[in-house]
Amino acid sequence: GNSVTQMEGPVTLSEEAFLTINCTYTATGYPSLFWYVQYPGEGLQLLLKATKADDKGSNKGFEATYRKETTSFHLEKGSVQVSDSAVYFCALSERSGGYQKVTFGTGTKLQVIP
Amino acid sequence: GAVVSQHPSRVICKSGTSVKIECRSLDFQATTMFWYRQFPKQSLMLMATSNEGSKATYEQGVEKDKFLINHASLTLSTLTVTSAHPEDSSFYICSARDSGHYGYTFGSGTRLTVV
Numbered sequence: 001g002n003s004v005t006q007m008e009g010p011v012t013l014s015e016e017a018f019l020t021i022n023c024t025y026t027a028t029g030y031p032s033l034f035w036y037v038q039y040p041g042e043g044l045q046l047l048l049k050a051t052k053a054d055d056k057g058s059n060k061g062f063e064a065t066y067r068k069e070t071t072s073f074h075l076e077k078g079s080v081q082v083s084d085s086a087v088y089f090c091a092l093s094e095r096s097g098g099y100q101k102v103t104f105g106t107g108t109k110l111q112v113i114p
Numbered sequence: 115g116a117v118v119s120q121h122p123s124r125v126i127c128k129s130g131t132s133v134k135i136e137c138r139s140l141d142f143q144a145t146t147m148f149w150y151r152q153f154p155k156q157s158l159m160l161m162a163t164s165n166e167g168s169k170a171t172y173e174q175g176v177e178k179d180k181f182l183i184n185h186a187s188l189t190l191s192t193l194t195v196t197s198a199h200p201e202d203s204s205f206y207i208c209s210a211r212d213s214g215h216y217g218y219t220f221g222s223g224t225r226l227t228v229v
Contacts, residue, residue, distance in 0.1 A: 043120065043223040046218070089158070101160070102148070104157045106157040107156075
């Protein structure tokens, strides 16, 4: 079956530091890849997505490139802010049984300190 | 954009009672909605897929008689936790996919505490 593996947290960074959260996946076909963010006490919000190999998703300064050869979708941001503190989930979506099924990673908690 | 409203955001109930959680798509029709459960410091686990007008599809290991799902209209799906026990305490999140939006819109989640 499909699976998503992302680096364990928590990750603690100083403001303006560079962020990388690793994500690798296994899938039987050609999935779409996503990063979701969950702020404390809230539901998930779509951060960015990529639907095919070599696509780059970007939003709010975050970027991730769909690397089929390494089955990876690492999340990066050049300069993090305190407001970026949240839990980040890598996910893939693939058609299964007539509908799109989403598989999530375990989440990586990011804490940015001033 | 697509918005999914989930209610209540928090609920505390006594052991043995039932709790209903609602998930509404506010500005789009959702023929399919998904219910997830999130344990502390863990990822979201898909519990079931809710299909409008038909029975829900449950993931392996999820008790369908305990977690009743009803998707009576194109904008509303409900999850009822029956005869709740403390081990059912968790964060439950629904999501829906708008046919014109490649991705999933999530509700804000419901924190269930069974005492």
